[in-house]
Amino acid sequence: MGEQENLDKKFQKELHGGITAMILLAVLSKTDNPMYGYQIAKILGEEQAESSIKQGVLYPALRSLESSGLLTSLVEPSISGPPRRYYQITPDGRETLSRWIAIWDKMEVYVDSIVHGE
Amino acid sequence: MGEQENLDKKFQKELHGGITAMILLAVLSKTDNPMYGYQIAKILGEEQAESSIKQGVLYPALRSLESSGLLTSLVEPSISGPPRRYYQITPDGRETLSRWIAIWDKMEVYVDSIVHGE
Numbered sequence: 528m529g530e531q532e533n534l535d536k537k538f539q540k541e542l543h544g545g546i547t548a549m550i551l552l553a554v555l556s557k558t559d560n561p562m563y564g565y566q567i568a569k570i571l572g573e574e575q576a577e578s579s580i581k582q583g584v585l586y587p588a589l590r591s592l593e594s595s596g597l598l599t600s601l602v603e604p605s606i607s608g609p610p611r612r613y614y615q616i617t618p619d620g621r622e623t624l625s626r627w628i629a630i631w632d633k634m635e636v637y638v639d640s641i642v643h644g645e
Numbered sequence: 646m647g648e649q650e651n652l653d654k655k656f657q658k659e660l661h662g663g664i665t666a667m668i669l670l671a672v673l674s675k676t677d678n679p680m681y682g683y684q685i686a687k688i689l690g691e692e693q694a695e696s697s698i699k700q701g702v703l704y705p706a707l708r709s710l711e712s713s714g715l716l717t718s719l720v721e722p723s724i725s726g727p728p729r730r731y732y733q734i735t736p737d738g739r740e741t742l743s744r745w746i747a748i749w750d751k752m753e754v755y756v757d758s759i760v761h762g763e
Contacts, residue, residue, distance in 0.1 A: 531741070534713060538745050539752075541663030545656060546756055553760045571759070595652060623649070627656050628760055634657075635753060638664055641689070642671045642746055 547580050547588045549631060552597060552616060552624040561601060561613035564589060589614055597623050665698050665706045667749060670715060670734060670742040679719060679731035682707060707732055715741055 554567055564586055571580050580588075592598045597620035604610050616624070672685055682704055689698050698706075707730075710716045715738035723729050734742070 545659030
């Protein structure tokens with residue numbers, strides 16, 4: 528049983544690996560307002576708790592997207608606690624997102640054809 | 646343009662990461678005949694060349710599935726060349742596959758809801 532759980536966790540983690548960056552770009556592409564990590568986590572958590580991105584994955588993924596030029600960020604003071612880093616998608620980020628969605632859509636069809644096909 | 650290609654390759658590679666193991670189990674679950682690497686590569690290549698698994702990824706993935714007990718293998722001499730390693734799915738492999746397909750199906754719905762949703 529422990530072995531099964533390990534296999535499933537590894538599988539799920541690898542699946543998430545590629546998908547996290549695309550999902551973050553997609554969430555930020557739908558708003559003109561810069562968002563901070565916890566806001567994004569809440570949106571993702573509401574969609575479906577089980578599949579959603581853990582916060583320990585979220586922050587490094589946001590930083591990595593920024594260093595690739597797909598997001599920009601700005602630190603703002605917060606009344607209720609420490610300053611927050613707000614992220615916004617760049618024009619490059621939007622272009623990249625649409626290419627990645629095309630790759631994802633093809634991949635999905637391919638995987639389903641094998642996994643659910645004859 | 647080079648930068649875009651790098652981003653896309655990285656994305657595609659990470660997407661493939663989690664999916665390869667599931668696809669290999671799925672292909673081997675559909676036959677009672679043991680199959681060797683090149684046979685599997687041909688089946689996958691025919692489905693859709695672009696998304697398909699590169700041979701450099703295929704062989705390590707098969708070995709890793711075997712060491713997890715999801716496949717067994719047997720080396721057989723070949724008339725036309727070097728001996729071939731034939732792989733077959735184990736009962737554990739079948740169970741794992743069906744759990745992974747359930748994880749994949751949920752993930753797919755989740756990603757599409759964010760990427761193609763409002």
